[in-house]
Amino acid sequence: MRYLSCPFFSILRVSVTLWLIHAMSNRRFNWYKYAAPANFYPLAGKMIPWFTSITIILFAVGLYVGLFVAPTDFQQGEAYRIIFIHVPAAWMGMFLYVLMAIYAGIGWAFNARLASMMATAISTTGAIFTFISLVTGSLWGRPAWGVWWVWDARMTSTLILFFLYVGFISLQASIDDPRRADRAGAVLALVGLINVPIIYFSVQWWNTLHQGATITAKSFKMAPSMLAAMLILLAACWMYSIAVVLARVRYIIQEREREAPWLAAEAVT
Amino acid sequence: MFGWLVRRDLILAWRRRADVLATFFFFVLVVSLFPLGIGPERELLRSIAPGVVWVAALLASMLSLGRLFGNDYQDGSLEQIMLTPQPHYLLVLAKILSHWVISEVPLVIVAPLLGVQFGLSQNTLGVIAFSLLLGTPVLSLIGAIGAALTLGLRAANVLVALLVLPLYIPVLIFGAGAVSASVEGLSPQPYLLLLGATLVLSLVFAPWATSAALRISVE
Numbered sequence: 001m002r003y004l005s006c007p008f009f010s011i012l013r014v015s016v017t018l019w020l021i022h023a024m025s026n027r028r029f030n031w032y033k034y035a036a037p038a039n040f041y042p043l044a045g046k047m048i049p050w051f052t053s054i055t056i057i058l059f060a061v062g063l064y065v066g067l068f069v070a071p072t073d074f075q076q077g078e079a080y081r082i083i084f085i086h087v088p089a090a091w092m093g094m095f096l097y098v099l100m101a102i103y104a105g106i107g108w109a110f111n112a113r114l115a116s117m118m119a120t121a122i123s124t125t126g127a128i129f130t131f132i133s134l135v136t137g138s139l140w141g142r143p144a145w146g147v148w149w150v151w152d153a154r155m156t157s158t159l160i161l162f163f164l165y166v167g168f169i170s171l172q173a174s175i176d177d178p179r180r181a182d183r184a185g186a187v188l189a190l191v192g193l194i195n196v197p198i199i200y201f202s203v204q205w206w207n208t209l210h211q212g213a214t215i216t217a218k219s220f221k222m223a224p225s226m227l228a229a230m231l232i233l234l235a236a237c238w239m240y241s242i243a244v245v246l247a248r249v250r251y252i253i254q255e256r257e258r259e260a261p262w263l264a265a266e267a268v269t
Numbered sequence: 270m271f272g273w274l275v276r277r278d279l280i281l282a283w284r285r286r287a288d289v290l291a292t293f294f295f296f297v298l299v300v301s302l303f304p305l306g307i308g309p310e311r312e313l314l315r316s317i318a319p320g321v322v323w324v325a326a327l328l329a330s331m332l333s334l335g336r337l338f339g340n341d342y343q344d345g346s347l348e349q350i351m352l353t354p355q356p357h358y359l360l361v362l363a364k365i366l367s368h369w370v371i372s373e374v375p376l377v378i379v380a381p382l383l384g385v386q387f388g389l390s391q392n393t394l395g396v397i398a399f400s401l402l403l404g405t406p407v408l409s410l411i412g413a414i415g416a417a418l419t420l421g422l423r424a425a426n427v428l429v430a431l432l433v434l435p436l437y438i439p440v441l442i443f444g445a446g447a448v449s450a451s452v453e454g455l456s457p458q459p460y461l462l463l464l465g466a467t468l469v470l471s472l473v474f475a476p477w478a479t480s481a482a483l484r485i486s487v488e
C-alpha cells in the first residue's frame with residue numbers, strides 16, 4: 001500500500017475510516033458483509049425489480065404531470081417541456097460523475113473491489129445521461145434560441161464533462177488487467193474531479209469575455225406543477241440509474257468472478 | 270539524484286535529436302498551415318493567431334508525451350529509478366522538468382517568430398512567449414499523469430489524447446485569452462495571473478498523481 005504514503009491520502013483515509021466507524025457503531029447492520037461480491041450479487045438481484053418498478057411508476061406520473069398538467073409557457077410555448085427530461089439528465093450527468101469518482105477513490109484507497117466495480121458501472125450511465133442532456137439541450141435550443149448550438153458556458157462544460165466520461169471509459173476498456181484498470185480509472189476520475197470546477201469557471205470567464213451578454217436559460221418563472229414534474233422525473237432518473245447500475249454491477253461480477261464456486265451455485269438456483 | 274536525472278534525460282535527448290526536432294517542426298508546420306487554409310487576410314489572421322498558436326502548442330506537447338516515460342519503461346530503467354529511496358515526487362518532477370526543457374522550451378522560443386507571420390505587434394509577441402512560458406509547464410505536468418496512466422497500453426497514443434486534452438482546456442483558455450487581450454489592446458495580466466495560479470496548483474498535485482499512476486502501471 002505504498003501509494004497511500006502521501007499526506008493527502010493519509011488524512012483522507014483516516015477521516016473516512018473514522019466516519020465509517022462512527023456510522024457502523026450506530027447501526028446494528030453489518031455493512032462489510034455486502035462489500036463482498038458473493039453477498040452483494042444476490043442482494044442486487046433482489047433489489048433490481050423494486051427499483052425498476054418504482055422507476056416505471058415515477059416516469060409515468062412525472063410524464064403525465066409534465067405533459068398534461070403543467071401549463072404551457074407563454075414565452076416558449078410547448079417546446080419548453082423538453083426541460084422535463086433535459087434538466088434531470090444534466091443533473092444526473094454531474095451527480096454521477098462525482099459519485100463515480102468517490103466510488104473509484106474508495107475502491108482504490110481501501111482496495112475494495114466492489115466499489116471499483118460500482119465506479120465502472122456508473123461511468124456508462126453517467127455518460128449516457130450527459131449525452132442525453134446535450135442532445136435535448138440542442139433540440140431545445142433550436143426553438144428557444146434559434147440555433148442548435150451556442151458556446152454557452154453550461155453547454156460547453158457539459159460537453160467537456162462528456163469528454164471526461166469518454167476518457168474514463170476508454171482508459172478502463174483498454175487495460176486488460178482489471179485491478180490496474182480500477183486503479184488507473186480512480187486516478188483519472190479523481191484528477192478529473194479536481195479539474196471540474198476549474199474547467200467550469202474557466203469556461204464561464206471565457207464565455208463572458210468573448211460573447212458579451214449570454215442567453216440565460218432560466219429566464220422564465222416556474223409554475224409549481226412544472227417544478228413538481230421536474231422533481232418527479234429527477235427521482236425517476238435516480239431510480240433508473242440505481243436499477244441499471246445494479247444490473248451492470250451484476251454483469252461485471254459475473255465476468256470477473258466467473259471462476260468462483262459461489263457464482264456457479266448462484267446460477268443453478 | 271534530481272540533478273542527475275535531469276542531466277541524464279537531457280543527454281539522452283541530445284543523442285536522439287531527431288525525435289525532439291520532429292515535435293518542434295510539427296508545431297511550426299501546424300501553425301503555418303492555418304493561413305493556407307483560411308486565407309491571407311491580415312485582420313482575420315490577427316484575430317485567430319492566439320488560438321492557433323495555443324492549440325498547436327497543445328497538440329505538439331501531447332505528441333511528445335509518449336517519450337516522457339515510454340523509453341525508460343521499455344528498457345526497464347523506470348523500474349530501477351522507482352526503486353531508489355528518493356521521494357517519488359522529486360523523481361517525477363525531474364522527469365517532467367527535463368521533458369519540458371526538451372520539448373516545450375523550443376516552442377516557447379519559436380512562437381514569437383511564428384507570431385510575426387500573423388502580423389502581430391511586438392508587444393503581443395512578448396505576451397505569446399510569456400504566456401507559453403507559464404502555460405507549457407502545466408501542459409507537461411498534466412500530460413505526465415496521462416502518460417503514466419497509459420504506459421504500455423495498446424493504443425496509448427490515441428488514448429493519451431482522450432485523457433489529457435479535456436484537462437488542458439483551462440490552460441488553453443487562459444493562455445489564448447492573454448494573447449487575445451493583448452491583440453485587442455487590453456491588459457493580459459489577469460489571464461497571466463490565472464495561468465500562474467494553474468501552474469502552482471498543478472505543480473503541487475500533478476507529480477503526486479503521476480507517481481501514483483506510475484506505481485499502478487509499473488507494478
